[in-house]
Amino acid sequence: MVRKKLPSLSPSETEILRLIWQLNQATVQEVCEKLPVSRNITYATVQTLLRRLEKKGYIKHKTKGKAHVFIPTVQQETVIKRSVGDFIQRLFGGDPIPLMQYLAQHGKINTEDIEELKKLVDK
Amino acid sequence: MVRKKLPSLSPSETEILRLIWQLNQATVQEVCEKLPVSRNITYATVQTLLRRLEKKGYIKHKTKGKAHVFIPTVQQETVIKRSVGDFIQRLFGGDPIPLMQYLAQHGKINTEDIEELKKLVDK
DNA sequence: TGACAACTTGTACATTTGTACGATATTATA
DNA sequence: TATAATATCGTACAAATGTACAAGTTGTCA
Structure with missing residues (x-):
């Protein structure tokens, strides 16, 4: 550590x-x-x-x-976590939903991709 | 314009x-x-x-x-488009899926949110 | 083994970024 | 109408960023 x-x-x-x-x-x-x-x-x-x-x-x-x-020497996950967090903070005030919505609409994402995401949701 | x-x-x-x-x-x-x-x-x-x-x-x-x-004097959408694009480019090489996945797992997102997204997908 | 090619190291340098002070101007207020 | 309060403007300045050259080093191949 x-x-x-x-x-x-x-x-x-x-x-x-x-x-x-x-x-x-x-x-x-x-x-x-x-x-x-x-x-x-x-x-x-x-x-x-x-x-x-x-x-x-x-x-x-x-x-x-x-x-x-x-x-x-650093896990990708570690940097992604921080980077995504900072990014969402400054561009969306911390709320990730608008980003997901934006991606759903303009990210060349299809319904299947979304379906896949459901499996990942930490419920 | x-x-x-x-x-x-x-x-x-x-x-x-x-x-x-x-x-x-x-x-x-x-x-x-x-x-x-x-x-x-x-x-x-x-x-x-x-x-x-x-x-x-x-x-x-x-x-x-x-x-x-x-x-x-500039639409938020315009800046979001560019910023998100650049961000995904440098952190994920341009593929938005990994970002969606990351958010689904760590973005305090629930199944309903995902369900909502499906309606937005441009199919 | 000597020259060449591939590397690293040291350095440089103009911009951009983040942060903010001091002086000046303007508005509201006693 | 002085004054205090509130703003803007001009400036500053160190650190971070993006970009890259020149000199020195080290394998490699003829």
Whole structure:
């Protein structure tokens, strides 16, 4: 239980961290490859972002060959919880319903998806 | 159709803008009152944020007495659309389903809420 | 083993963001 | 009509953010 007061994440850091989770672990190179070309960001920038993520305690790295392989040190769930909470707070004043409604209407969601959700509801 | 390339909103700006929508229109004073005391932010700061929101084109103001009354110039829907989109992009790679799932599980949502959502789905 | 390619490190730097003070203007009030 | 109370305006300023170059380091391959 080391996780405590994690510093906040900037949008770009969040974007990169998500890829690390998705890949389980990754080098700067690999992260760059996962980013859409349209993102138009240099290797050096991704590297800086990873450096900051490590400094903030969200990832660590081991060395493989001459490259660093970055590994998450924080559960995705933890960050999602906080991020979603903050987001709903500032955009909807804390009420998640409006967000769900918005998604139901504009999120390319169908009735089946909704049906699936019912199973998840913690009743 | 003036709305075009609106500058991005910072978290704090978003927070304040939401209150303007909620109140329909408001003075610095009124916005301050709506903010939870725990937010611990001064009048001057709120004023700066409103100033920036106006400069960015999200609100305008009229003068009432000696105070400014700020009024939204952008539809809430417009900002929600963009904000939610960006958010889902960076935290979930663009797929809204995981977010819905997360909310169904941890968003204090009940089965009825879900049932309601079905009516909204654009099928 | 020497040069090249792939990396990391150190640094930089313009903007944006969050926060707020002090001076000035304006309105209500005693 | 002085004054107090309330506002705005101009400014400031440190920290965070986004972006990236240049120099130094280390495997690798001919």
